[in-house]
Amino acid sequence: xxxxxxxxxxxxxxxxxxxxxxxxxxxxxxxxxxxxxxxxxxxxxxxxxxxxxxxxxxxxxxxxxxxxxxxxxxxxxxxxxxxxxxxxxxxxxxxxxxxxxxxxxxxxxxxxxxxxxxxxxxxxxxxxxxxxxxxxxxxxxxxxxxxxxxxxxxxxxxxxxxxxxxxxxxxxxxxxxxxxxxxxxxxxxxxxxxxxxxxxxxxxxxxxxxxxxxxxxxxxxxxxxxxxxxxxxxxxxxxxxxxxxxxxxxxxxxxxxxxxxxxxxxxxxxxxxxxxxxxxxxxxxxxxxxxxxxxxxxxxxxxxxxxxxxxxxxxxxxxxxxxxxxxxxxxxxxxxxxxxxxxxxxxxxxxxxxxxxxxxxxxxxxxxxxxxxxxxxxxxxxxxxxxx
Numbered sequence: 001x002x003x004x005x006x007x008x009x010x011x012x013x014x015x016x017x018x019x020x021x022x023x024x025x026x027x028x029x030x031x032x033x034x035x036x037x038x039x040x041x042x043x044x045x046x047x048x049x050x051x052x053x054x055x056x057x058x059x060x061x062x063x064x065x066x067x068x069x070x071x072x073x074x075x076x077x078x079x080x081x082x083x084x085x086x087x088x089x090x091x092x093x094x095x096x097x098x099x100x101x102x103x104x105x106x107x108x109x110x111x112x113x114x115x116x117x118x119x120x121x122x123x124x125x126x127x128x129x130x131x132x133x134x135x136x137x138x139x140x141x142x143x144x145x146x147x148x149x150x151x152x153x154x155x156x157x158x159x160x161x162x163x164x165x166x167x168x169x170x171x172x173x174x175x176x177x178x179x180x181x182x183x184x185x186x187x188x189x190x191x192x193x194x195x196x197x198x199x200x201x202x203x204x205x206x207x208x209x210x211x212x213x214x215x216x217x218x219x220x221x222x223x224x225x226x227x228x229x230x231x232x233x234x235x236x237x238x239x240x241x242x243x244x245x246x247x248x249x250x251x252x253x254x255x256x257x258x259x260x261x262x263x264x265x266x267x268x269x270x271x272x273x274x275x276x277x278x279x280x281x282x283x284x285x286x287x288x289x290x291x292x293x294x295x296x297x298x299x300x301x302x303x304x305x306x307x308x309x310x311x312x313x314x315x316x317x318x319x320x321x322x323x324x325x326x327x328x329x330x331x332x333x334x335x336x337x338x339x340x341x342x343x344x345x346x347x348x349x350x351x352x353x354x355x356x357x358x359x360x361x362x363x364x365x366x367x368x369x370x371x372x373x374x375x376x377x378x379x380x381x382x383x384x385x386x387x388x
Contacts, residue, residue, distance in 0.1 A: 098163030
């Protein structure tokens with residue numbers, strides 16, 4: 001995509017794919033008809049909708065971003081006659097696997113061959129499901145769900161929490177999960193929205209969630225909030241592209257504070273073009289998935305930046321690869337990432353979209369770098385529209 005010459009107006013952004021898909025899955029477990037709006041119209045939504053239909057839910061697209069889902073209640077999903085297809089999304093595979101594991105059904109879960117589901121298979125087995133797949137837990141996976149699923153307990157990664165929470169809704173007793181990092185998980189608000197009984201809080205080691213099993217979930221009419229990462233990406237792009245003044249509400253406050261520390265002119269959800277300067281920042285305060293965006297901002301800043309503790313972030317390697325592809329100088333120094341600050345990076349490289357934060361960052365580089373960026377993959381239409 002070519003560089004932009006000014007971003008102005010109001011960015012109406014859809015919800016994050018993870019939140020949207022989890023809301024759809026919870027609607028399928030609820031009693032009654034839910035109407036969900038502001039959902040992204042991407043492949044994740046489409047694959048999950050097809051999987052929910054195969055499990056017996058009535059799923060209808062009413063308009064772009066608006067879906068009606070008639071749920072079957074907890075324990076009411078049926079055995080799918082067709083293969084459940086997740087495409088290239090490990091997130092969709094996890095949600096479908098969690099739903100199947102909590103019901104006495106046999107399901108075959110298909111996904112792109114490059115995905116590995118060893119940790120997912122182990123977690124679903126711990127709640128009483130039987131899971132088999134190719135060597136190395138490569139897809140397809142055969143899942144025999146549990147007639148009486150067990151509640152999960154123990155530390156899990158944040159991406160594994162939604163599958164275990166979905167299975168835990170069908171279990172007797174309480175599911176107890178410990179997640180890394182103090183930030184609330186997006187599942188917390190959604191579970192409460194549908195009527196689940198959830199206790200959550202911050203502990204020394206991160207976040208604890210306690211979910212009561214077998215509640216009566218109720219249908220909802222719910223407009224999901226904008227994707228916080230997409231909103232922050234739009235504001236960062238406006239900060240970098242001359243002549244911009246763009247409003248994009250809903251960005252994560254912690255990430256906005258970090259961008260302001262770099263000199264970004266962002267206030268009340270509106271960003272204006274302003275030169276950025278290097279800074280020392282602590283990555284531990286970042287929300288999940290935000291490291292690529294903050295590192296991209298540092299790559300456009302004048303002067304060196306140090307992102308303390310960023311090397312431990314799961315997206316650190318992909319972030320360094322993205323910046324190297326686009327001509328930015330970035331490296332790991334112990335636990336930190338160092339960016340040289342010889343702004344702006346030239347751009348012009350090609351990036352294959354695999355992860356949400358990388359997708360947002362590649363879009364920002366494409367708008368702000370002199371050489372644009374080559375992007376292999378499907379960007380959300382709302383983002384392409386901002387760069388038109």
